[in-house]
Amino acid sequence: xxxxxxxxxxxxxxxxxxxxxxxxxxxxxxxxxxxxxxxxxxxxxxxxxxxxxxxxxxxxxxxxxxxxxxxxxxxxxxxxxxxxxxxxxxxxxxxxxxxxxxxxxxxxxxxxxxxxxxxxxxxxxxxxxxxxxxxxxxxxxxxxxxxxxxxxxxxxxxxxxxxxxxxxxxxxxxxxxxxxxxxxxxxxxxxxxxxxxxxxxxxxxxxxxxxxxxxxxxxxxxxxxxxxxxxxxxxxxxxxxxxxxxxxxxxxxxxxxxxxxxxxxxxxxxxxxxxxxxxxxxxxxxxxxxxxxxxxxxxxxxxxxxxxxxxxxxxxxxxxxxxxxxx
Numbered sequence: 154x155x156x157x158x159x160x161x162x163x164x165x166x167x168x169x170x171x172x173x174x175x176x177x178x179x180x181x182x183x184x185x186x187x188x189x190x191x192x193x194x195x196x197x198x199x200x201x202x203x204x205x206x207x208x209x210x211x212x213x214x215x216x217x218x219x220x221x222x223x224x225x226x227x228x229x230x231x232x233x234x235x236x237x238x239x240x241x242x243x244x245x246x247x248x249x250x251x252x253x254x255x256x257x258x259x260x261x262x263x264x265x266x267x268x269x270x271x272x273x274x275x276x277x278x279x280x281x282x283x284x285x286x287x288x289x290x291x292x293x294x295x296x297x298x299x300x301x302x303x304x305x306x307x308x309x310x311x312x313x314x315x316x317x318x319x320x321x322x323x324x325x326x327x328x329x330x331x332x333x334x335x336x337x338x339x340x341x342x343x344x345x346x347x348x349x350x351x352x353x354x355x356x357x358x359x360x361x362x363x364x365x366x367x368x369x370x371x372x373x374x375x376x377x378x379x380x381x382x383x384x385x386x387x388x389x390x391x392x393x394x395x396x397x398x399x400x401x402x403x404x405x406x407x408x409x410x411x412x413x414x415x416x417x418x419x420x421x422x423x424x425x426x427x428x429x430x431x432x433x434x435x436x437x438x439x440x441x442x443x444x445x446x447x448x449x450x451x452x453x454x455x456x457x458x459x460x461x462x463x464x465x466x467x468x469x470x471x472x473x474x475x476x477x478x479x480x
Contacts, residue, residue, distance in 0.1 A: 237290045239277050239370055239411055241468070242315070243475050246454055249466040250440070256369070256409040259401060259437060262454075263416035263428050264444035269452040269470055270415045271302040273444070274374040276475040277413060279311045281370045282343040284335070286328055287319050292369025293343045295362065299355065299378040303346055312337040312344075314473035352379035352393070359400055366408040375415035377429045394430060398437040414438065428457075451478055 171177075238253025247253050254260050254277065262270050278296045283289025296303060316337050323329040345368070349355040355376070362371065384390035401412055414437075417429045428435065435441070440459030447453050447467065455465040469478045 237285065237288070239290060240280055240288065241273065241276060241475050242280060242318075243466075243468040243477050245466040245477055246468045246475070249454060249456060249461060249464060250442075251460050254370070254411045254413060256411050257405045258439040259405060259412040259414065261414045261416050261428075261438035261441045262444055263418055263441065265418055265426070265446075268444040268446055269468075269475075270444055271300065271374050272307075272470050273475060274372045274413065274415060275303060275308050276311055277370065278344045278372055279308060279315055279340060279474070282312075282340040283315065283319070284331055286331065287322065290369050291343075293345060293367060294370040294372060295368045296344060296346045297355065297358065297371070297373045298346060298348045299350075299373065300375050301348070302374060303348075305346070308341060308344060309337055310472060311474040312340040315340060317473075349379070352383055355379060356393070356397060359397065359404070363400060363404050363407070366404060366410055368410055370411040370413065371404075372413040373415060375417055377415075377417040381417065381429055391431065391433060394434050398434065401437065418443075 236256065238255045240247050240253045241250070262273060264270050274296060278294040281290055281292050281294040283291065285291045316332070316335055319332045319335065323332045347358055349358060355373070362368070380390055380394060404410060405412055418426045419429050421427045428441070435458075438458065441457040443455045443457050445453050450469050450471060451467055452470060453465055453467050456462050467478045469476050
């Protein structure tokens with residue numbers, strides 16, 4: 154638990170305040186808040202109020218501790234396999250994401266059509282299958298297709314390219330033996346896809362997975378599809394989204410799973426691009442990343458919420474998948 158709090162997806166102002174109280178590593182969190190593994194949300198609120206923190210830090214810290222530091226998270230993080238982030242195969246993008254996408258967190262990617270969201274979803278699903286000795290998590294992934302944009306042929310291309318990379322970086326006899334026996338189909342055998350054509354199918358699938366999750370990553374492309382046009386009653390939509398948000402948070406607490414959600418964007422009355430699904434939904438994700446297309450094969454990612462907020466990185470989408478831009 155020596156990970157510095159500066160790498161956590163919380164605002165810098167809160168990081169500075171915690172540092173002033175000598176809370177600089179994850180281990181310090183447990184020393185300062187030893188009651189986290191047994192207290193409810195309401196109990197945590199009371200305990201944090203007794204610390205006499207400024208309100209802005211108190212609210213942020215309450216939500217963050219409940220969602221990321223309760224007992225299930227610490228139990229699962231002791232396992233090396235479950236603490237490995239999912240990489241993107243682009244070093245600049247991985248750096249922007251503080252190493253990748255960790256278990257027990259929800260990351261939301263959003264952007265206009267052709268901004269690379271579906272390509273990134275497929276790349277992350279393939280990368281989950283990479284053996285642990287090569288820095289992968291070696292876990293199953295569930296890729297939920299709400300748009301009809303997930304292509305099995307494209308997944309096969311990415312898996313073949315990933316396998317070629319593993320063969321290239323294998324540096325000892327054991328790694329070479331493993332990579333030489335692996336096939337693209339072996340990697341894809343851990344990638345499970347599901348097509349959801351309406352929001353009731355999506356919710357039913359999340360409910361089923363929540364009972365006994367066997368996946369290291371659940372990737373939803375794109376959740377907003379079924380919530381933008383299928384509702385006439387906006388109050389009903391808000392209530393269903395709030396319930397879904399709670400289920401996703403509970404899923405991340407109960408299981409060592411990484412949740413990746415794709416959202417869409419819209420134009421507001423002033424012509425500015427805004428995320429869909431409203432203000433309440435914006436609190437669901439730990440981190441929020443805006444994607445946009447820069448040129449024919451170059452794309453940009455900008456952190457809108459979380460650690461490194463406001464920072465950007467470019468990446469390329471090639472025939473092999475998500476990669477670094479040429480220098």
